Amino acid sequence: MKHVLLSLLTTLLLVSLTSEAxxxxxxxxxxxxxxxxxxxxxxxxxxxxxxxxxxxxxxxxxxxxxxxxxxxxxxxxxxxxxxxxxxxxxxxxxxxxxxxxxxxxxxxxxxxxxxPGEQPLVHSLQNVPHGKISYCYYQSATLGTTRPLLVYTPPGFNPNGKTKYPVLYLIHGGSDTEETWTKVGRAHLIADNLIAQGKAKPMLIVMPYGNVRPAPMPDFTKDVVNDLVPFVEANYPVLKESTGRAIAGFSVGGGQTLNIGFTNPGTFAYVCSYAPYTATEEFKKNFTDWSPNADQLNKQLKLFTISVGTDDFLYEPVKQNIAMFQDKKVAVKSYIGPGGHTWMNCKQYLATTLQEVFK
Amino acid sequence: MKHVLLSLLTTLLLVSLTSEAxxxxxxxxxxxxxxxxxxxxxxxxxxxxxxxxxxxxxxxxxxxxxxxxxxxxxxxxxxxxxxxxxxxxxxxxxxxxxxxxxxxxxxxxxxxxxxPGEQPLVHSLQNVPHGKISYCYYQSATLGTTRPLLVYTPPGFNPNGKTKYPVLYLIHGGSDTEETWTKVGRAHLIADNLIAQGKAKPMLIVMPYGNVRPAPMPDFTKDVVNDLVPFVEANYPVLKESTGRAIAGFSVGGGQTLNIGFTNPGTFAYVCSYAPYTATEEFKKNFTDWSPNADQLNKQLKLFTISVGTDDFLYEPVKQNIAMFQDKKVAVKSYIGPGGHTWMNCKQYLATTLQEVFK
CATH class of the missing domain: 2.60.40.10 (Immunoglobulins)
Structure with a gap:
């Protein structure tokens, strides 16, 4: 009886402790x-x-x-x-x-x-070998600060083994965080599932925090190239040539992907942009009056894709950007399908990319 | 001008897209x-x-x-x-x-x-070597499901090296999740800082999801002993004797710590309970009419601590539990200080524990 009373009392106290109005x-x-x-x-x-x-x-x-x-x-x-x-x-x-x-x-x-669907979806937790997501930090000399970072390593990953892995750098949307690609996009489960099916190569997926507060955002391009990539390549067993590096991102991160990828075409052989938001000073600076050596660029880039949904509020500007690249003879593979500017679509864009890169 | 208009337009669209009332x-x-x-x-x-x-x-x-x-x-x-x-x-x-x-x-x-303080606090992000937090999964045969898990590995951790690490199993409070010890408790930064200062031994900190939905909660004890510990010991270079294992937890997790620790005294040589909530069926079953062999228990346990604040709403029942252990001649080190049933206190309890275990 004492126990019951104590139990009741502490339950009441627990409730009152954490209660709001x-x-x-x-x-x-x-x-x-x-x-x-x-x-x-x-x-x-x-x-x-x-x-x-x-x-x-x-x-x-x-x-x-x-x-x-x-x-x-x-x-x-x-x-x-x-x-x-x-x-x-x-x-x-x-x-x-x-x-x-x-x-x-x-x-x-x-x-x-x-x-859930009747059959597991590409982002569902399935009974397959699972990789890991590591939460870690890197020092950014560009930004003068310690930056958070998520790194997906595939099942069986051995940091000291002989296997050198390719790396996908994956950037979130405008007000998202370094966790959005896993918490909302389930990037780790999509990778687990596609690797288990033999549809994607085992790879690292590096998910930085893409916002710079306070701006200017072009600093993020410098951070990726001068701080993030060197950090990853110094600390993980990864391929260190352009064909071992891909960059992808959604929305504002899709715009950053284009900026980073095309100002560093010798660094990333795969550039995959999802519903890119490009109404930025950095994009204007990089792509207004841009006259690329398309032949050279098309040799450097093993794959360049732009994905967008027909209900995406950015559908028109994205189409214009696809046309801009085509005008300049840059080989671009466009994925235009149904859907809006959503993470439902975004997951599908990633699932497609994972099956195309590093092959 | 077109760019400015496009920028304005897309900004407006971005805002409207994500806007609520x-x-x-x-x-x-x-x-x-x-x-x-x-x-x-x-x-x-x-x-x-x-x-x-x-x-x-x-x-x-x-x-x-x-x-x-x-x-x-x-x-x-x-x-x-x-x-x-x-x-x-x-x-x-x-x-x-x-x-x-x-x-x-x-x-x-x-x-x-x-x-922040004028001097960095024990939980502050400091310029010291950082460990990593891995988000992963394990299969629980006890619970018949895949369970999430966070594993802190210390700076310089080598999964294939010769060093075998001790492991602290660290359990959150009642309605918390497997992320609360890092997101709120900053367990990883506390460990980074204390390891850098030579005050804590490099160790793994394993943070499971401690709730079982639907109950019964005693299943969690079985899950830890029969599924979680074997998973960790099969997949990480860790010590496999009791002196290489510690268990700690806060609130409901502090109660689980006592249940798990004292029903498995040969498994965990260090048991550290923070403001334990013990008004549970499992605790009643384990500790009512409990007559331990105190001599044997005191040899098995290298350290048994209970921490609580004098403003904690559980202060009285925790004091009664400390007295219960003392009555039964079980050596318990009690930490009673200021503060309430809060994560501010909880961080301090962990910082103390990290400096005491595995020594």
Missing amino acids: QRPPALNSPEVHPDRSVTFRYFSKKARKVSLSGEFLKVPLPMSQDTAGIWSVTVPPVSPDIYPYSFSVDSVQLADPNNTYLFANERFKRSIVDV | QRPPALNSPEVHPDRSVTFRYFSKKARKVSLSGEFLKVPLPMSQDTAGIWSVTVPPVSPDIYPYSFSVDSVQLADPNNTYLFANERFKRSIVDV
Whole structure:
């Protein structure tokens, strides 16, 4: 009996310790049903209006409140994928308090819902050998600071072995962080799965933090070339010629990919740009009145791709950039498919790239 | 001019793409001033009441709104440390949208503010050799699933070298995740700093996900002993005797530490429990009517510590547990100091443990 009382007492204390004005109960949210419909839940007795925004929706959906203060809405079956979503509570946008999986981003707080398919998706955790993601640091002389870095090493990786691995440098979007490619893009699981199927070569994937605060952002190009690549090549058993290096990135990172790749064509033999955002001073400086030696460039580059979705808000400028490269006789492989400026698309772009580089 | 227009257009589109009803401007929040006062900012034109809660405050502080819709409050100078905090916006608790550093937790969303000291703190990023944190997976036969795992390896770690390292198994609190010990506890930086100073031995720190959903939680004890430890010992160059293994944990993880340690005293020679929450069925089963062979136990355990703060809401039950162990003649070293049931305290408990184990 004493134990029961103690248990009750400490439970109450635990609850009160961590409680805010309205500490919510633990809710099952998001609840993905077998038919792939999804129920989202949020607790608030005081809220007047709660709605759901998600990249599986065209417009926000209102949520309705039950007598216990639990707001909910069930979304009809959605295609298997990983989607960002958020709640709007009296116009305050917030992540789902009951969902641990967050979108790694500097500007907004969103949650992620994973809707599995009947067959495992390319980004699903499957029963295959797994690589590792290492969180580490490097010194950037360019930026005068210690920078965070994530490095995926493939299954069976031996840092002291004879195998020298190729390296994909992979850059996130504008307000993302060095964690977005793994937390949202599941780059490590995509690599695990494609390597297990023999569709991708075992490689390192190096995911730096691509933002420079305060700007100027062109410093990131110098950081990658003068600090990051030398750090990786001094500390990992990797190939040190251009055919062992690829660079790819999404959105602002897709623009950075073009800037870094084309100002250093002898460094990266593979340049893969996903829905690049190019309305930057650096891009203007590099590509306005650009007159490349296309023959030489096309020999240096083993692969140059630009991917974009037809619903992407950058579809038009990306098409214009593809045309610009074509005008200058630079061999570019364009991947134009459905979808918008989303990480659902981005994962697919990466899955395609992983099967093409280093071959 | 075309470029400027394109830039403006795409910027507007970028903003609208990611905007919610009230996409906030990028605010400098939290802004830590040189005198260690801190300004917190939040944007909302619609909110009626915004307040700040933080572990540097005894009660929430109201924030006030300027004419542009920016709510703010400046907190007087606080002691150097890392503190969790959150905003309450019309009673909705949320993390600071402008702060990337989040408290890894399954139940609440909080942000973290790092208030530096004049001298670097034990958890600060310093210019010393850095270890790495590896994100990986292991198969748990006990739980029938793939479990996530973080493994800190020290600077100079060579997975194929002759050096065999000791291993600290480190468990988070009740609603925390496998990331809380690094994201909030900065276990990797504390280890980097203490190893650089020669105060801690180079070791691996293994940080599993300690929750079992759905319960029963005693399964975690089996998972650690039958799945996790064998996985680590099969895949890393580590010592395989009890004097090469330590177990530690905070709150619910501190209770798990006692359960795991004392049901397997031949496995872990070091047991360090931080503010343990012990009002559980498993603890009751293990320690009610417990009659240990204290002599044997005291020989097996090279170190057994319990740490708690006098302001911890678990102070009384922890003191009772210390007395229980003393009654049974089990040698326990108690660390009782100021502070509450917080990660500020928890970091200090770990810093103490790292200097005591494997010596």
